[in-house]
Amino acid sequence: MEYEVNIGIEIHAELLTKSKVFCSCPVQFGAPPNTLTCPVCLGLPGALPVLNKKAVEYAILTALALNCKINRNAIFHRKNYFYPDLPKNYQISQYDTPIGVQGFLEIETSKERKRIRIRRVHLEEDTGKLIHSGGRITGSDMSFIDFNRSGVPLLEIVSEPDISSPEEAKEYLTNIRDILVFLGVCDGKMEEGSMRCEANVSIRPKGSEKLGTKTELKNINSFRAVERALQYEIDRQIDIVSKGKEVIQETRHWDEKNERTISMRSKEEAHDYRYFPEPDLVPLEIDDAWIERLRSQIPELPEEKYERYKDLGLTPYEAKLLAHDLEMSIFFDETIKLYNNPKNIANWLLVDVTKELKDRNKVITQTLITPQLMTELLTLIDEGRISGRIAKEILPEVIDKGLSPRKIIEERNLVQITDVSELASVIEQVIKENASVVEEYKKGKEKSFMFLVGQVMKLTKGKANPKLVNELLKKTLG
Amino acid sequence: MDLADLTAHELLTLISKREIAPKDVVKSCIDRIERCEPLIKAYLYIRDPEEIINSVREDMPYSAIPIAIKDNILVRGLPNTCASKILSNFIAPYNATVIEKLKEKSFNITGKTNLDEFAMGSSTENSAFGPTRNPWDLERVPGGSSGGSAASVAIGSSIWALGSDTGGSIRQPASFCGVVGLKPTYGTVSRYGLVAFASSLDQIGPITKDVTDCALLYSFINGHDPNDSTSLNVEPYRYSPLTGDIRGMKIGLIKELLVEGIDPSVERCIRDAVKTFQDLGAIVEEVSLPHISYSVPTYYILAPAEASSNLARFDGVRYGFRAGGKTAEEMMSNTRGEGFGPEVKRRIMLGTYVLSAGYYEAFYLKALKFRNLIAGDFKKAFERFDVLISPTSPILPFKLGEKVENPLEMYLSDICTIPINLAGLPAISIPCGFVNNLPVGLQIIGPVFSESRLFEVAYGFEQAMPFHKRRPQLGGNTYGV
Amino acid sequence: MLSIEEVIHIERLARLKLTDKEREIYRNQLNDVLNYAAKLDEIDTSNVPPMYHVLPVTNVLREDIPRNNFSLEDALNNAPLKEEGFFVIPPILGGEE
């Protein structure tokens, strides 16, 4: 039997505000335990929450970018459950009036272009961090709690179960990540936990109306893990169903090391969060003026960039790579204002510059190369003043030191030799020293010609104009 | 006459005229504490007398007027138990906003007063550390939950005090102890640093010997606080001397609060009060608030629901009492099972139940609708009347232990005070008579932000019928009427 | 009438360890209160909107300015058990939430 897969994804993104969502404690990573806390985020008796305006605006921005309707009257609810990392033993969250509802995101996979519906975007607070002395949840002697993360603003983005393959899931996730990064609301680092993902997965016979029983997947901590965890879980469910058994509704953990999902101990009791309106906060009234002001702040997002780059003549592949890289795309956009050959810039940025950046483990804004310097370099090639090879040679110095390519080639005498008489004498010398190769060429071995060109380039330390060398050599050899 | 029997404004006048030394007042209160506290047990914690005396500053008059603070309002460095075992070892690491405000004026805190555990109760019997007794009759309760604060003011072991009021917890003990208590408009006094019972109903307020003191103290604690989102950013109340002129004022006597199970002697006092108001030139008419009789069930759904969530944080993880347990979950359940007293557990159970799946609509949501209806009744009434009046409590101070066995009966006695919290309105309780040497309280209710009007009406009554000048025998003096 | 099973369920949700005796007492007392609360069924409220707030206020917001004047000592002073800046509790069993 053929099966259809339904995946819904729930993303939690930590917002890049300077202070926490309900108190003024700084949001900061790596501080000593419990040093970024106060009565509010420690849940001390008598403490009260006050909502961070920036966090609300980041939530609205994201909801708008994901094509959501904005709830004009959004209120906060308490989600009641006991867990030691949750200081008040309730989480201030949103329930039936989230900030954004009914949005969507378009994704493109190798097969098709498709719209994934987004059910809701809401704002809530993060919990503290539990550290188990044994390193595992069970079997440790004691648990340690650090509340520095408690109260960091979290955005929850929930999709409908419209995703039908692990590939789509990864595409959806990376697209959301890129949007959050482009908006500047989240750094999108899954491995560091600033973006977290849970998925619910079910399968059903192809054509069936009713969704199958779903399992919830947790502990997916990297983009790489998303595809593999989902594939494993889909295979597991198909295996169960094809044996005539039934999938159990449960929460399963992705075990990264052993590449499998494992059942968490089934809960003794079903969750009953006893949501009710948070009496310590007043309602949010989000009016048109506020929405429009925020809408005007949304920068060009990857999707639009992608279309624009294709219009500039880039291949879909190039366009996509550039459009989803915030820093690179900004650099690209600045450079095309100075240098009118987008294709050439894209090529240099995506191949040579990218390679240099990878070696340094940096993004382009962390280096000294500028759109002006890039333009200078490409213009030198176009003018025939340097070869591509020389350009590649001096690129690292431009990146690391911010030196002008023009100055580098002048100071080091790297300008191309275009003087015919100077080249003629070098060619003379090469023919003399490689008589046998010349013979072979004359007998019709084309490769020998390339060897001779290479020798000329070598003697001129790469400064010879390759086109001119070709012409002169052919003429000389008759 | 002892200085401890005077009001704050009387003492301030004597000090400014240099007729008494500031330290004399403090010493008089400490003397009163030493003599009466063993019988009354108004306090859970008393600062070192030396320290209290040394806190007096010649240049700061309010440092000479000792104030008692209910033990659910955080004072940095002092214990804050909420009369619960679960916070028995908790030292407040920060000041409530009202305390910050008082410290600006160098207010001199005597200590932390007894209450029903987490302010849940109407008798101060639900304290993990033993009950407070009524200074007018040691066999009787002082009311609750701010019973400690009210008893302390009545007996003179402090000149004035702060309490908190969720369903009558300032007004009812003020009534039972023969003093004045104000439940301010919701949102006018910051709740930051008040241990929450029911967030949408809680409000801190003054308990004093007379209306002038009440207005004074209220003027120091009210005002916007950016740390409390429900604190209103409106022009704060500022004290100005009261005139008591209420001629032409329209007063509504709430019909429904004079029938259900009211003690006839209480009703007589209220009828007398109506006459007094008429003599003062006010127009008094009966008014019906048809939904007010639904206040008690509405309150006993909403307040426990919020409480069940507010009290979830007491789990033995970060502060307070911790019981044993092999796992974190076991430790938390044991801590809460052993740390909370019976009334608190009862309300947590009730609140958890009414919020749980399948019951939210039937109970919680429905109660919110009744809250709307009740608030609507008041709004309508205030279209016709300047203020409304009722008894503060339908019954006289009862004997210790008399109602412990029957929580529902105890809940029903809150009928007069509860609707005011549900509607977020201000109300003041003032002494309006005595029955067998037990005080009776009159409740005056106004629309939102009408505190100054309430003070005028109350002051007018007080000047005409100075019941507030009587002092319990126990203090060692009778003074006044 | 509330069953003992329901009482135990609520007790679990509320993380309150009760004795058998307490369960029986609360069962009866909660029943009394809930029966009394049935008084609210006397009136049809289907068209009455719920009142979430008595305050006529919306959008109480704070600027995003970090500030921290609460010391680690303040945070940990009341902790029943602490170590190297952490709050310490018995081990967690049985997964999350």
Ligand SMILES: [Zn+2]
């Ligand atoms: Zn904080």
